[in-house]
Amino acid sequence: MKTYPNYLLFFLLLLFFSCRSESAKEGAKTALQEDVNTAENSKDTEENLKDTAKLALANAKTILLRKEVPVLCYHQIRDWKASDSQRAHDDIIPPANFREHIKMLADSGYHTILPDELYDYLNYGKKLPAKPIMITFDDTDLDQYTVGASELKKNGFKGVFFIMTVSIGRPKYMSKAQIKELSDAGHVIASHTWNHKNFAQFTDEDWEIQIDKPTQTLEKLTGKKVQYFAYPYGVFKAANLHKLKEHGFKAAFILSTPMDEVNPIYTIRRVIDPGRYTAKNLYNSLQKSFNKKKTVALTLGK
Structure with a gap:
């Protein structure tokens, strides 16, 4: 019976490293997306803080003039x-x-x-x-x-x-x-x-x-x-x-x-x-x- 040990080993190694490479790519992609989301959330929070900071409390006269x-x-x-x-x-x-x-x-x-x-x-x-x-x-x-x-x-x-x-x-x-x-x-x-x-x-x-x-x-x-x-x-x-x-x-x-x-x-x-x-x-x-x-x-x- 014929055997092909070298070819089989080569094929398995190739498959293994290919999977690892794809996994690494996906991991990097996920990490990058998380960084983007974090940055966007941080930006939104900063914008909200800026908006709040822009709002000054009304004085007594303004409050009294508003419709009850x-x-x-x-x-x-x-x-x-x-x-x-x-x-x-x-x-x-x-x-x-x-x-x-x-x-x-x-x-x-x-x-x-x-x-x-x-x-x-x-x-x-x-x-x-x-x-x-x-x-x-x-x-x-x-x-x-x-x-x-x-x-x-x-x-x-x-x-x-x-x-x-x-x-x-x-x-x-x-x-x-x-x-x-x-x-x-x-x-x-x-x-x-x-x-x-x-x-x-x-x-x-x-x-x-x-x-x-x-x-x-x-x-x-x-x-x-x-x-x-x-x-x-x-x-x-x-x-x-x-x-x-x-x-x-x-x-x-x-x-x-x-x-x-x-x-x-x-x-x-x-x-x-x-x-x-x-x-x-x-x-x-x-x-x-x-x-x-x-x-x-x-x-x-x-």
């Missing part, structure tokens, strides 16, 4: 009790009324926005969707999760939940898991102090107790930065507004009263949706309250 975006505030969503005062009928909205109001907003073409969008609009003039509105909830009440978030979801809306951290896990209040679920679903979790202490009465110690520790609690819970704040009772102290920025907040929300002329970004106006309102009442109120012609004193910004 409606911001609604809700507390308890439950049926009224015989023991509730007439005043409570504003702060407490029955579930049926809440559902009608949210549906009216959706049917009327409103689009919910979140704090980052509002911040960018006020500071940089960034475009918002048609008929923007923000929906906020204070105090961590459980019905805000069971009724509030459920109705928002049905209508494709997102909301902002201002959490009073002392209440987390207590009866009739949200649990840690529920707050985390809201955050994961795209809602914004924000701060409403530890135990609802009046901001105007803060002592030096309260900045840690009422501000820093609640922020740490919520950031640990959600895994996200907490950068927005709502004043208990809507009450603020103008002399202390600058401290909110020092403690990591980008903006803060009040109730009803006009924005502060020096620090408007830390006094964004909200209005309570009264429980006694019909959906039509709410619609008309929004048109009247947030479509006023803006005027600002000429001394502003000097």
Whole structure:
């Protein structure tokens, strides 16, 4: 029988080195493409940083002159009790009324926005969707999760939940898991102090107790930065507004009263949706309250 050892060996060696050569070429090609992608990504990042650097924060006068975006505030969503005062009928909205109001907003073409969008609009003039509105909830009440978030979801809306951290896990209040679920679903979790202490009465110690520790609690819970704040009772102290920025907040929300002329970004106006309102009442109120012609004193910004 004939054998061809030399030819066979030569053929195998040729095949081996040919494969190695092709593999090396592919490896080099892949490495080159990765380098190109890295360079392009780096370039994109640099361009984004340049774009951001070009944007200067608006001054108070500019912010005050921008058209106000409606911001609604809700507390308890439950049926009224015989023991509730007439005043409570504003702060407490029955579930049926809440559902009608949210549906009216959706049917009327409103689009919910979140704090980052509002911040960018006020500071940089960034475009918002048609008929923007923000929906906020204070105090961590459980019905805000069971009724509030459920109705928002049905209508494709997102909301902002201002959490009073002392209440987390207590009866009739949200649990840690529920707050985390809201955050994961795209809602914004924000701060409403530890135990609802009046901001105007803060002592030096309260900045840690009422501000820093609640922020740490919520950031640990959600895994996200907490950068927005709502004043208990809507009450603020103008002399202390600058401290909110020092403690990591980008903006803060009040109730009803006009924005502060020096620090408007830390006094964004909200209005309570009264429980006694019909959906039509709410619609008309929004048109009247947030479509006023803006005027600002000429001394502003000097």
